[in-house]
Amino acid sequence: MRAAGTNDNSAGVRHLIDALTAAAGKLPADPPMPLPKLAHDTAGDPHFFDLDTLADARLVALAAELTGREEPSRPDRVRALLEDVGVVADRLTATVLLHHVAVVGDGPVDRRLREAVTPVSLHLIDLTRTPPRLDPTQALTVVENPSVLEAALARGSEMALACTSGQLRAVNQALLQLAVDQGLALRYAGDLDGPGLSIAHTVARLYGADLVAMDTATLHDAAATPSAVPLGPLPAEGIGPQLARELCAGGRVVFQEHNAVLDRLLPTSNLHGTSIPLAHPPIGLPTSLPGAGTI
Incomplete structure (x- = not known):
């Protein structure tokens, strides 16, 4: 002290x-x-x-x-x-949402996930005391906003999704580490703004996630119907110069609720847990992040 x-x-x-x-x-x-x-x-x-x-x-x-x-x-x-x-601390208050996440275990959390037809809210204690055994053959797409899970329900998507509801908390990082430890491929998508890009950088750096719908192609598709929210400052690291320039030129946040984002995240042809070919490679962030997967 x-x-x-x-x-x-x-x-x-x-x-x-x-x-x-x-x-x-x-x-x-x-x-x-x-x-x-x-x-x-x-x-x-x-x-x-x-x-x-x-x-x-x-x-x-x-x-x-x-x-x-x-x-x-x-x-x-x-x-x-x-x-x-x-x-x-926070074992019963902090939660993460999982939707259509396949499991191969038979514990209490596995059974909840297996039987659920709507998103399941898991507490930190669920992930640390009785963690599920996730199916390692699936790709887990982690998103920033719960509205993406609502859109998945509306579109009938069966892809494996998890939602952090904003900033990374202990429960979110416990889930990400569990997925890495159990051999799942991770994909991450967030809002195209300062906080969203900072979270994406952290998830890619710490857990090797591929970033989805956070590139210049998504930005171009969203430009025809921009949001009303000014962009604000961008993070000092973890964002490619081209994406930074084009975001600043547009001056508006691209939220995950935009169809340009949702169409990339939730293709209707996707089956449960299978990997999804991307319409555009995620080129917005650099590929040299320490510990990151291919971006």
Whole structure:
């Protein structure tokens, strides 16, 4: 904490130190306790150690210190570290949507996925406590917006889909890592805007996903009916110069709800879990991302 710049004696810093000291005396917790319970019992406030706060970062540093491990940066690994010291976070609140995802196991989550006719909402605990055995012969297409799954229902598409509902959280990264570990081919599609391109870059870099409908061809097809939303700033990395230039020239976001995107993602001829030939190769992002698959 001193190295990070905590060098004053304010009441807030003293309260944080007192809470961490009390937490250290309770860890590892057996039986495990929810993160809000730990915060309540050590700081008097169930939200004190809420994730993505300074207090949470210090708690993660404490857990790393207690276990002799490096501090993780990925949300799923942060939660895994906390679980190793008996603290559970977001297992019942964070969810990911799966639709027509084929499984080969017989666990409780496998049965739910096998029997479902509509998208299935899985919690982080489902993916970590009783993870499904995904069929490795299928390609899993991960999308940013739930509206794509609605469109899949409307179009009768049977392709394997998962939805992150925006930014990558622990539950989303747990699913992506599970898919990689079980040998699935991953495809990712997001909005053509700053946040969407940043997420796509992360998914391609960390999990080797092929990017779909995030290229200049999609942008050209969408240009006839542009959205009303200004583009905003683009990420500094992970976007090809040609796509960046053409996006800036158009000045509008291309959302996944656009037919130019949906027609690429949900071809009506697709059968359950099979790979899909792309009408255009995804040329928007560079191919040299560390750890990425072919883009």
